[in-house]
Amino acid sequence: MKERKIKIKTENLEVYYGEKQALFDVNLEIHEKEVTALIGPSGCGKSTFIRCINRMNDVIDICKIKGSIEIDGKNINHKSIDVVRLREKVGMVFQKPNPFPKSIYDNIAYGPKIHGITKNKGELDNLIENSLRKAALWNEVKDRLHEPGTSLSGGQQQRLCIARAISVNPEIILMDEPCSALDPIATAKIEELIDELRETYTIIIVTHSMAQAVRVSQKTGFFHLGKLIEFGTTEKMFKNPSNNMTQDYITGRFG
Numbered sequence: 001m002k003e004r005k006i007k008i009k010t011e012n013l014e015v016y017y018g019e020k021q022a023l024f025d026v027n028l029e030i031h032e033k034e035v036t037a038l039i040g041p042s043g044c045g046k047s048t049f050i051r052c053i054n055r056m057n058d059v060i061d062i063c064k065i066k067g068s069i070e071i072d073g074k075n076i077n078h079k080s081i082d083v084v085r086l087r088e089k090v091g092m093v094f095q096k097p098n099p100f101p102k103s104i105y106d107n108i109a110y111g112p113k114i115h116g117i118t119k120n121k122g123e124l125d126n127l128i129e130n131s132l133r134k135a136a137l138w139n140e141v142k143d144r145l146h147e148p149g150t151s152l153s154g155g156q157q158q159r160l161c162i163a164r165a166i167s168v169n170p171e172i173i174l175m176d177e178p179c180s181a182l183d184p185i186a187t188a189k190i191e192e193l194i195d196e197l198r199e200t201y202t203i204i205i206v207t208h209s210m211a212q213a214v215r216v217s218q219k220t221g222f223f224h225l226g227k228l229i230e231f232g233t234t235e236k237m238f239k240n241p242s243n244n245m246t247q248d249y250i251t252g253r254f255g
Helices: 046-053 083-089 104-114 121-134 154-166 184-197 210-216 234-239 244-250
Strands: 006-017 020-031 035-039 063-071 090-093 172-176 202-206 219-224 227-233
Touching: 006 046, 006 202, 020 046, 020 202, 020 219, 020 227, 035 046, 035 210, 046 063, 046 172, 046 202, 083 090, 090 154, 104 121, 104 154, 121 154, 154 172, 154 184, 184 202, 184 210, 202 210, 210 234, 219 234, 219 244, 227 234, 227 244, 234 244
Parallel strands: 035 202, 035 219, 090 172, 172 202
Antiparallel strands: 006 020, 006 063, 219 227
C-alpha cells in the first residue's frame, strides 16, 4: 500500500495559556484520508492540539502558539492565511451535539449560505440532501427538514452536526470526543459513519475510549501531560507499543 500524502504537519508545536504550558514540542505528521485517534488522560493536551488545527485557540486572549502547523505545506498561522477559509477547510464536531436553534434544513444551509457555496435554492436543496446522506441521516429526517434540529435524538443531533460540518466541503474533520454523550447504539452508528467518511476526508478524533480508537482509526497518538509520547499505526500501538508509558496507559495502570 502506498503511503498517503502528508496533510497536516506540526513541528516543535508549543501552546501556552498565560504562564501555563499546555503542549510541549509536538512533532506529528498526519496523512490524508486516514482516521487518526488521539488518546491520553484528561487534560493531557489532546483537545488543545486539535484546536490549533482550525485556530480555535485564536479566540482565547491568553493563548500563545510557538512552532509551526502546516496543512498541505502551508503554515496556517502565517498572517496571509484567511481564518474563515481555514475553518471552511477544517470542520469541527464537538463533544456534545450542538445543533443551532434552527430547523434541520437551516442547520445545514447556514455554512453554505455564509460561504456562498450554492447559487440557488435547487443547488442548496441538493447540497443539504447530499450532506444528510453522507451523515447517514437523510432517511430518518427527509420528511421533517423544517422541524427544529433540537427535536432529534442525541445520536441524530450529532450526525446532524457532522452533516453541518461536511456541508461546506471541508478536507479535514476534527472530532472532539464525538460519542461521549451518546448511548452505545448511537456510538456504533457514528463509528460506522467515520469509517465511510475517511474515504473523502482526513479525520482526527479525540477519544477517551481505547476500544473506539482501535475500531475507527488507522493511526494513534498518545498524549500525556502535554507531550506526544508515542505515535504510530493503531495496530502496533495497541499490540506492541514502543513506550512503557503507552503500555501502562492502554493496559489501565493509569488514566
